[in-house]
Amino acid sequence: MSSVRPKLGPDVPKVITAWDVATGATVYRTQSGDWSQDLSDAETVTGEAADKALSAAVTDETRILDPYVMEVSDEGGVAGRETLRETIRATGPTTHPDFHKAERGVINA
Amino acid sequence: MYRYDEFDAAIVKERAEQFRGQVERRLKGEITEDQFKPLRLMNGVYLQLHAYMLRIAIPYGTLRADQMRTFAHIARKYDKGYGHWTTRQNIQFNWVALKDIPDVLDELAGVEMHAIQTSGNCIRNTTSDQFAGATAEEIADPRPWCEIIRQWSTFHPEFSFLPRKFKIAVTAAEHDRAAIRVHDIGLHMRKNAEGETGFEVIVGGGQGRTPHVGVTIRDFVGEDQLLDYLEAVMRVYNRFGRRDNKYKARIKILVNETGADEFAKLVEAEFEAQKDAEKIVLPQAEIDRISAYFAAPDFETLPEASSAFEEAKAKDAAFARWARVNTRAHKQAGYSIVTISCKPIGAPPGDVSHKQMEVTADLAEKFSFEEIRITHEQNMVLPHVKLDDLYEVYQTLEAAGLATANYELISDIICCPGLDYCNLANARSIPVAQELQNTFADIERQDDIGELKIKISGCINACGHHHVGHIGILGVDRKGEEFYQITFGGRSDEKAAIGQIAGPGLRAEDVPPALERVIEKYREVRSEPSERFIDALERLGHDPFKEALYAAD
Ligand code: SF4
Numbered sequence: 323m324s325s326v327r328p329k330l331g332p333d334v335p336k337v338i339t340a341w342d343v344a345t346g347a348t349v350y351r352t353q354s355g356d357w358s359q360d361l362s363d364a365e366t367v368t369g370e371a372a373d374k375a376l377s378a379a380v381t382d383e384t385r386i387l388d389p390y391v392m393e394v395s396d397e398g399g400v401a402g403r404e405t406l407r408e409t410i411r412a413t414g415p416t417t418h419p420d421f422h423k424a425e426r427g428v429i430n431a
Numbered sequence: 432m433y434r435y436d437e438f439d440a441a442i443v444k445e446r447a448e449q450f451r452g453q454v455e456r457r458l459k460g461e462i463t464e465d466q467f468k469p470l471r472l473m474n475g476v477y478l479q480l481h482a483y484m485l486r487i488a489i490p491y492g493t494l495r496a497d498q499m500r501t502f503a504h505i506a507r508k509y510d511k512g513y514g515h516w517t518t519r520q521n522i523q524f525n526w527v528a529l530k531d532i533p534d535v536l537d538e539l540a541g542v543e544m545h546a547i548q549t550s551g552n553c554i555r556n557t558t559s560d561q562f563a564g565a566t567a568e569e570i571a572d573p574r575p576w577c578e579i580i581r582q583w584s585t586f587h588p589e590f591s592f593l594p595r596k597f598k599i600a601v602t603a604a605e606h607d608r609a610a611i612r613v614h615d616i617g618l619h620m621r622k623n624a625e626g627e628t629g630f631e632v633i634v635g636g637g638q639g640r641t642p643h644v645g646v647t648i649r650d651f652v653g654e655d656q657l658l659d660y661l662e663a664v665m666r667v668y669n670r671f672g673r674r675d676n677k678y679k680a681r682i683k684i685l686v687n688e689t690g691a692d693e694f695a696k697l698v699e700a701e702f703e704a705q706k707d708a709e710k711i712v713l714p715q716a717e718i719d720r721i722s723a724y725f726a727a728p729d730f731e732t733l734p735e736a737s738s739a740f741e742e743a744k745a746k747d748a749a750f751a752r753w754a755r756v757n758t759r760a761h762k763q764a765g766y767s768i769v770t771i772s773c774k775p776i777g778a779p780p781g782d783v784s785h786k787q788m789e790v791t792a793d794l795a796e797k798f799s800f801e802e803i804r805i806t807h808e809q810n811m812v813l814p815h816v817k818l819d820d821l822y823e824v825y826q827t828l829e830a831a832g833l834a835t836a837n838y839e840l841i842s843d844i845i846c847c848p849g850l851d852y853c854n855l856a857n858a859r860s861i862p863v864a865q866e867l868q869n870t871f872a873d874i875e876r877q878d879d880i881g882e883l884k885i886k887i888s889g890c891i892n893a894c895g896h897h898h899v900g901h902i903g904i905l906g907v908d909r910k911g912e913e914f915y916q917i918t919f920g921g922r923s924d925e926k927a928a929i930g931q932i933a934g935p936g937l938r939a940e941d942v943p944p945a946l947e948r949v950i951e952k953y954r955e956v957r958s959e960p961s962e963r964f965i966d967a968l969e970r971l972g973h974d975p976f977k978e979a980l981y982a983a984d
Contacts, residue, residue, distance in 0.1 A: 341481075345530070384458075384459070402911070406850065407850060410481070415851035417859075
């Protein structure tokens with residue numbers, strides 16, 4: 323199963339994001355098909371490659387759940403209509419600064 | 432307080448063990464997420480934006496000190512050091528790893544707690560007046576009835592696959608602190624002409640996408656017939672409630688579409704048709720047995736007034752203010768009900784740290800017969816504190832950051848987790864609450880404004896009760912930007928009403944100045960300082976306040 327999020331055109335750069343099954347942490351799919359909590363490790367994909375990456379992610383459900391495609395900028399930072407949501411997923415709540423994951427440097431938006 | 436019997440204890444322990452097996456199988460890939468999801472939801476495990484969230488039931492908001500300590504321990508060991516009180520008097524932990532949840536459930540079972548029925552289309556935790564058993568306003572303690580409803584509804588085979596979730600609230604005080612008119616079923620304990628105690632039955636209230644105030648379908652149901660009558664309501668709902676459309680599946684839609692009179696007739700017919708063999712015999716002995724758990728604690732015989740209390744107020748103005756704002760009259764002479772505000776200025780409403788939980792548990796043990804209540808307005812209560820002890824309680828709370836004197840004032844905001852946590856959110860709600868608290872931080876000014884309930888939700892699901900806020904704030908998403916729709920005139924008390932939208936939505940940064948204009952308008956037009964905002968709104972209509980809201984445009 324994959325989460326339903328806004329439709330993105332084929333040329334829009336995207337990464338596959340999901341949740342780690344054991345911990346619930348936000349994860350991003352890397353080029354090797356593994357999962358990283360750092361957005362900067364994610365593979366940016368477009369077009370058919372994105373469809374394939376998502377299909378592969380859907381079958382990886384021992385490790386992750388509810389994968390979906392999210393928009394990124396050409397540089398791989400959070401972008402598009404869901405920038406706020408995805409920034410919060412990447413860095414943590416805006417209200418408890420102690421919980422920010424920003425020290426990992428994952429946000430390039 | 433209610434203590435588990437051997438059956439309760441066995442059920443909860445067994446359930447935790449079952450879930451351990453289910454989690455193991457999920458982590459090994461032996462079951463899919465589709466298969467696992469309903470199982471985790473049945474144990475209160477949701478997936479939020481960036482973590483799992485575990486929701487734990489606090490039956491009718493009543494907690495013992497040792498249970499609070501267990502929450503503190505869970506917050507420290509399995510979470511990031513804090514928990515969040517919900518508008519259903521429950522607690523949510525926002526960062527628990529799935530692999531740890533079986534251990535958490537074991538720890539909870541050790542103190543007679545669980546996460547059963549905190550999710551799914553079943554009868555959820557029954558909520559109640561947080562001052563139950565302490566206030567002189569009530570005709571009886573409603574909590575034995577909440578417990579009876581809990582025992583009846585937990586795992587009830589007929590009601591474990593309802594069209595939608597189902598929420599019941601009970602109060603026994605004329606002033607409704609439990610928001611019973613915006614519940615699927617609200618029960619108001621009443622006395623009939625013969626002096627017997629029973630229940631006014633209100634159905635079809637609710638918030639969310641289609642808010643409704645509930646309607647009374649029976650003025651009086653006797654205690655011995657309560658469960659039969661509830662069963663009749665549930666059967667009518669189960670039979671006719673819509674299952675084809677999630678947004679039309681709540682009982683409020685059925686009651687509204689059927690018409691309250693017709694719905695009442697259907698319930699009466701079902702009630703009449705129940706065969707003798709089906710009747711739930713609720714013998715007085717059983718009512719008495721459960722009521723005994725809620726017997727008043729061993730109060731001391733004390734004078735009405737306390738000289739220690741009066742002296743402390745005279746020498747410490749901040750304490751005097753706190754005592755005036757955050758305490759309420761107790762039914763027992765010499766005692767007081769203390770509301771511990773979980774809304775310090777600028778902090779996420781309803782969040783408490785593990786240290787604050789420990790402090791509260793200490794105070795409950797030392798000063799309140801081990802009892803704590805959680806309120807649907809996301810605060811805590813020490814229900815039975817001697818006036819003589821109030822100053823010490825205050826000083827301890829003050830040192831723990833828990834002595835904000837804002838109960839029912841403008842900064843005592845109900846606020847859902849919103850987009851900072853919630854996977855369904857359209858917009859953030861906590862930062863809006865924080866900004867408003869900062870705007871109105873001056874406690875003198877808050878005091879002058881008086882009772883004013885702001886309620887904020889991050890989406891139309893209305894977990895933050897915005898529909899019934901004197902001022903409601905709803906976060907909406909407009910092409911990726913957060914906007915906030917303001918409503919006026921909602922209330923959840925005995926004069927329950929749904930707020931009306933004031934006009935176009937505002938940007939986040941415009942909300943505090945706009946509400947400041949509204950509040951200044953109110954201070955200007957109120958007939959006297961004791962006329963509350965909600966009363967002025969009722970007397971003058973919404974127009975002057977709408978004008979003030981948009982005056983900057
Ligand atoms: S009101 Fe919406 S955003 Fe807030 S907690 Fe409920 S579902 Fe989430």
